[in-house]
Structure formats: structure tokens, C-alpha cells
């Protein structure tokens with residue numbers, strides 16, 4: 001039985017296979033409409049979510065399967081003091097596969113040890129978000145036609161942003177990725193990621209404080225929200241929340257084929273005037289997230305090879 005807890009649980013070949021499958025689903029949706037007939041996905045979300053939970057549920061429904069949902073800690077027995085381990089053991093009696101989001105780092109890993117069915121980490125605290133990473137990789141590959149030879153700027157909350165941590169790890173296995181980290185000092189990438197990814201693999205990276213000084217070199221700009229819920233101190237959040245606001249003047253020197261990604265939700269960091277620019281990819285990214293989750297659910301259920309040509 002396979003789980004997906006950390007983006008590095010998947011080999012580069014497995015990622016390629018998932019992205020190819022997602023491309024095929026996009027091209028031939030009808031082929032996949034009954035693949036998960038009579039299968040059930042449980043979404044156990046102990047932290048707020050719109051896109052991730054809905055995209056998992058939409059993915060399962062489009063595969064012909066069914067969905068059981070816990071949408072908040074308050075509405076589940078977690079509020080009565082039930083442990084993650086027990087909740088998962090129970091849910092795995094009802095469902096064939098579980099997508100789980102939890103504020104505590106490592107909770108989905110613990111869940112996987114107790115579960116009788118595959119567990120997908122849908123975000124654990126400030127740690128990982130592997131299905132967002134698959135979404136991001138699919139988006140970059142569809143926009144750029146490649147996952148090698150890319151200059152990518154990560155901008156905003158690089159300290160608490162789990163989507164950033166997971167994508168950096170996943171990209172470290174592709175050739176000639178140039179990383180530019182754009183953040184205030186307080187929101188720099190955690191040391192453990194710098195060590196685990198860049199230092200151990202001898203991958204160079206730059207750290208800068210403004211978008212302006214690097215925008216002309218970027219192929220991909222990955223914007224992020226300052227993660228209010230992970231701050232200890234409200235005053236720090238208020239001071240840092242609007243450090244970066246991407247607007248039209250900021251794109252003046254950008255490449256014509258720049259791809260702007262954002263895992264969403266957006267707060268203020270991208271002006272709405274950018275939404276209609278052809279370089280804005282964040283709503284396409286949302287849609288890609290559904291297709292890549294369809295590919296992942298099928299694969300973890302062992303059904304990916306059962307689809308007829």
C-alpha cells in the first residue's frame with residue numbers, strides 16, 4: 001500500500017507518470033469517468049481549505065467515485081479529544097482512500113502508520129503539501145513544456161509556506177533549476193530546507209529582498225500569502241503582510257513568457273489587474289490541481305492501468 005506524505009515519496013519517474021496521466025485526463029476526460037466507481041474517498045480536514053478539499057472531492061466525483069467529508073476539526077470527534085490515530089483507523093473502515101489536512105507537522109505520517117487505506121497528505125502545518133506540488137509541477141510543465149532549465153523566483157512567506165517547501169524539494173531533482181528566494185529577512189526559508197535541499201545537493205540559490213531586482217530573469221514567479229495562522233505575534237503579521245504586492249508596473253521588465261503561479265488563497269500579494277494578463281497562471285493552476293489529484297487517486301488505488309485506450 002502506498003501513501004503520499006512528502007513529495008520525495010515519489011520518484012522522478014513516478015512524477016512523470018502522474019503528470020502524463022493528468023495530461024491524458026485533460027485530453028480525454030470521458031475515458032476516466034467510471035474508473036473509481038463504488039470507491040470512496042474520505043477528506044479529513046482539520047484546518048481551513050477551499051481549493052484542496054473541493055478539488056479532491058471533485059476529482060473523486062469525476063472518476064465516478066463517492067466522497068465522505070469532515071471539513072473542520074470542530075465538526076469531528078477531534079473536538080472531543082479523539083487522537084489522529086483513532087480518527088484515521090475509523091475513517092479507513094469506511095473509505096478506500098483518505099486525504100488529510102492537519103495543523104500539526106507529521107500528523108499525516110502518523111495517520112499512515114495506523115491506516116488500512118492509502119493516506120494523502122493535503123497539507124501538514126508549515127511542513128509539506130505534496131499534492132499542491134504535483135499541481136505546480138503540472139502547471140509549470142504545461143506552461144513551459146519542461147521541468148529543467150528554469151529560473152524560478154519564490155516570493156513572500158518562505159518560512160511558513162509549506163507549498164514552497166514541497167516544491168523546492170521536488171524541483172531539486174531536475175537539472176539546471178535556478179532558485180531565487182525573495183523574502184524579508186524574517187520570512188526566509190528555514191535552515192533545515194536550505195541544508196536538506198541546497199547544501200546537501202550542492203545546489204546554488206540566491207536570496208534577495210525585492211522583486212524588482214530579479215523580475216527580468218524569471219521564467220516562473222511563485223507568489224505566496226503571508227501565513228497569518230502560523231505567526232505567534234499579530235503585530236509581526238501586520239508589519240509583514242503587505243511586503244510584496246505584484247502589480248502591472250512591477251511586471252514592466254518581466255519576460256513575455258513569464259508564468260505567475262500562486263497556490264491561492266490570495267490576500268493582497270497579487271493585484272487583481274494581473275488576473276487578465278496572459279502571464280497569470282494561478283486559475284489554470286487550480287484546474288490542473290483537480291486533474292493531477294484524479295491521476296493520484298487512481299494511481300494509489302491501483303486503478304491507473306485498468307483504463308482502456
Ligand code: NCD
Pocket residue numbers: 051052123129132162163224225227263264265
Ligand atoms: C495553500 C496551503 O494550504 O498551504 N493553499 C492551498 O492548498 N492551495 C497555500 C496557503 O494557504 O497560503
